[in-house]
Amino acid sequence: MGAQGSILFSGVGGQGILLASEIMAYALLAAGYDAKKSEVHGMAQRGGSVTAQLRYGDKVYSPLIEPGRADIQVAFEMMEAVRYLPYLHKGSTVIVNTQKILPPAVATGQTSYPESVLDHITALGIKVVLVDAFDLAREVGEVRTANVVMVGAVSTFLPMDASVYEGIISARVPARFRDVNLQAFAAGRKVSQ
Amino acid sequence: MTERTDPLWMSGNEAIALAAYEAGVKVASGYPGTPSTEILENLSRYEGVYTEWAPNEKVGLEVAIGASFAGVRALATMKHVGLNVAADPLFTASYTGVRGGLVVIVADDPEMHSSQNEQDSRNYAFAAKLPMLEPSDPAEAKELLKLAFAISEEYDTPVLFRITTRIAHVKGVITKGEMLSSSVTPGIEKMPAKFVMLPGNARARRVVVEERMRLLREMAENAPYNVVEMGDSRRGFITSSVSYLYVKAAFPEAKVLKLGMCWPLPEQMIRDFANSVDQLYVVEELDPFLELHIKAMGIACHGKDLIPNQGELNTAIVRKSIDPTSVAELFAPVALPMRPPNMCAGCPHRGIFYNLSRMKVFVSGDIGCYTLGFLPPLSAMDSCVCMGASVGIAHGMAKALGDDAKGKIVSVIGDSTFIHTGLSGLINTVYNGSSSLLIILDNRITAMTGQQNNPASGYSIKGEAANAIDLEALCRAVGVKHVDVVNPHDINACRKVLDKALECDEVSVVIARAPCVLIPEMKKAANIPYRTQVASCTGCMACVRLGCPAISWNPVSPEKAKSLGYKEKQKGFALINEVQCNGCGQCRALCKFDAIVRQEA
Numbered sequence: 192m193g194a195q196g197s198i199l200f201s202g203v204g205g206q207g208i209l210l211a212s213e214i215m216a217y218a219l220l221a222a223g224y225d226a227k228k229s230e231v232h233g234m235a236q237r238g239g240s241v242t243a244q245l246r247y248g249d250k251v252y253s254p255l256i257e258p259g260r261a262d263i264q265v266a267f268e269m270m271e272a273v274r275y276l277p278y279l280h281k282g283s284t285v286i287v288n289t290q291k292i293l294p295p296a297v298a299t300g301q302t303s304y305p306e307s308v309l310d311h312i313t314a315l316g317i318k319v320v321l322v323d324a325f326d327l328a329r330e331v332g333e334v335r336t337a338n339v340v341m342v343g344a345v346s347t348f349l350p351m352d353a354s355v356y357e358g359i360i361s362a363r364v365p366a367r368f369r370d371v372n373l374q375a376f377a378a379g380r381k382v383s384q
Numbered sequence: 385m386t387e388r389t390d391p392l393w394m395s396g397n398e399a400i401a402l403a404a405y406e407a408g409v410k411v412a413s414g415y416p417g418t419p420s421t422e423i424l425e426n427l428s429r430y431e432g433v434y435t436e437w438a439p440n441e442k443v444g445l446e447v448a449i450g451a452s453f454a455g456v457r458a459l460a461t462m463k464h465v466g467l468n469v470a471a472d473p474l475f476t477a478s479y480t481g482v483r484g485g486l487v488v489i490v491a492d493d494p495e496m497h498s499s500q501n502e503q504d505s506r507n508y509a510f511a512a513k514l515p516m517l518e519p520s521d522p523a524e525a526k527e528l529l530k531l532a533f534a535i536s537e538e539y540d541t542p543v544l545f546r547i548t549t550r551i552a553h554v555k556g557v558i559t560k561g562e563m564l565s566s567s568v569t570p571g572i573e574k575m576p577a578k579f580v581m582l583p584g585n586a587r588a589r590r591v592v593v594e595e596r597m598r599l600l601r602e603m604a605e606n607a608p609y610n611v612v613e614m615g616d617s618r619r620g621f622i623t624s625s626v627s628y629l630y631v632k633a634a635f636p637e638a639k640v641l642k643l644g645m646c647w648p649l650p651e652q653m654i655r656d657f658a659n660s661v662d663q664l665y666v667v668e669e670l671d672p673f674l675e676l677h678i679k680a681m682g683i684a685c686h687g688k689d690l691i692p693n694q695g696e697l698n699t700a701i702v703r704k705s706i707d708p709t710s711v712a713e714l715f716a717p718v719a720l721p722m723r724p725p726n727m728c729a730g731c732p733h734r735g736i737f738y739n740l741s742r743m744k745v746f747v748s749g750d751i752g753c754y755t756l757g758f759l760p761p762l763s764a765m766d767s768c769v770c771m772g773a774s775v776g777i778a779h780g781m782a783k784a785l786g787d788d789a790k791g792k793i794v795s796v797i798g799d800s801t802f803i804h805t806g807l808s809g810l811i812n813t814v815y816n817g818s819s820s821l822l823i824i825l826d827n828r829i830t831a832m833t834g835q836q837n838n839p840a841s842g843y844s845i846k847g848e849a850a851n852a853i854d855l856e857a858l859c860r861a862v863g864v865k866h867v868d869v870v871n872p873h874d875i876n877a878c879r880k881v882l883d884k885a886l887e888c889d890e891v892s893v894v895i896a897r898a899p900c901v902l903i904p905e906m907k908k909a910a911n912i913p914y915r916t917q918v919a920s921c922t923g924c925m926a927c928v929r930l931g932c933p934a935i936s937w938n939p940v941s942p943e944k945a946k947s948l949g950y951k952e953k954q955k956g957f958a959l960i961n962e963v964q965c966n967g968c969g970q971c972r973a974l975c976k977f978d979a980i981v982r983q984e985a
Contacts, residue, residue, distance in 0.1 A: 231553060238723075254521070254629065257699050270720055274718075280715075311718045
């Protein structure tokens, strides 16, 4: 196989990043890869900027992605797509939820939200895929599935079939939320197909 | 591709819990602390293991020592600063040794992701004369923990088991193992020469400790987890813990001595390894622990002359430190508004800190979610040192300043932290008489570490009904005469009580009681959010200054202001995000223009 890669998840505490990165990890394991994932819990979770780092390959040593070596970044919030720019390289793909969550300095009127923030990435020639995950989640009937919309959008950049993800989602979300999550996954997948 | 039918995908903490279960642990106690908390949380879900949250790490370790004396395998868990609290029983348990296997897990937090310092707990192994094991990832943690119990019983010693954030909170592939059990028979065994550490007995045990460490040093030379990995001998690395993984990723070709036990060290093995390589590098996070002891053997090596002694390491840091020519060119970071953690929408602490931010007082703070009261816009905390310190520090300031401190010193502590070690501070304040005000932020839960029950919650670790401490009665019992209970969401009423308490000539306690919005009962309860009547907003920003994540400021141009029916000079309006609002009503109390109203139920 020989393939290996690193996926950086970034966003704001409470956006469901951990579940999304779990689904991705299970999908990679199902495909036979070794994997490691780093998370940070505790104080950093209270509405702050959060990341999860997922590395996969034949054999994974370090659980941390090296700067300059994230192949895919899944950003759950627009500004958080740019905060970890030093982790990206020219061939990276950045999948961005276009949702904006105001940080305290913006919410309290001390500064404004950097509206054209994604220009910093596109100017470098890095591929950016925009996903209106919040709106798509609302369309399927549950705004809290925005994270699974993002999983759908990322899924086309990895070799596993949709059925692998669908099986994992079905097994890992409560039965009453299964259909809406599968729809969210399909909606996200359609964006990047 | 290898077929993997049902891989166990677990964090280090989940893997350790499974290992404790498989090792036959019968009693486990600890106090929550990031990054150690999930070990006991997960272990509490296994059948046949007694688990509990103790009021602090010292009690937790003492419970584990008792279980070991009774002949069962026992576990104590804590974060690095918790081991300071538990250091007293630890150092003497080193002398008593064990009956049932006893393992003390300590989780260090290099980089201080969620801690007030980044001490290196390996120094405790040296100081307390105890063996310490150090896994590098979740799979190894699981194997090593089971070995730790065998070592404990074979060598009659507590075993320290050190993990870090990047082991505790890293997920990896795990395999289930066989169930083990202790060969010790549980029961009451009177062994005074071993268990009663008064000087005469302790002197005899002191000799036993030295002999034990000698045997452990011998054992370390052939231990299966101290391993030489052959490779290019121009660079040789001695490393342990997660640093081993960074070395393997940065220098996959190099020869490596990987230590699974960082104390005591296998001197002959290290000497042979050093002789077999051209350049010897010791790669470790935080203190030069291995390096110092290797240099003390008279072996020359590189270590902290190249590798940082602060913060976490990673592959790039290890590579760059050893080989500065290898630096990769990276995209420059972009300056963005910071996104620090914040108290939740509807957090009861916010109401107290809003009031404190408007009072001319020194706020002696403590460890918990409420430490976030330090951050703008409230900026209402002036010191924070360690668990329980708020009360003693306030008393010390009051004594130092005498009358000048009257009405100006407030200490703030959470319910769990108060029970942890704040109570003894309050006893001192009463006994030695100072007039500082103590606010107990009673949100019924240990919140910061992820909502663990505590002795004031009324529930056990398993969520079963338990005694709930009556904090008012407790404060009165230690001699506090002035105890008030307030609802912190009621900002205006709260301010009156705080002002009155500050005028008091004796110590006074205000208990600010409202549950954490993240506890299951609160999540299940019907939430009636508030909303903004935008037309009534005058842009005074009173609500914005709460710093609630559900309230945002929306600037408007003079034209837009006019079109909204505002005065032309109105700079903007505040808006409540009704999805995020938890209905606490603190902002409603601050709005003088009735622009904030409750949704119809």
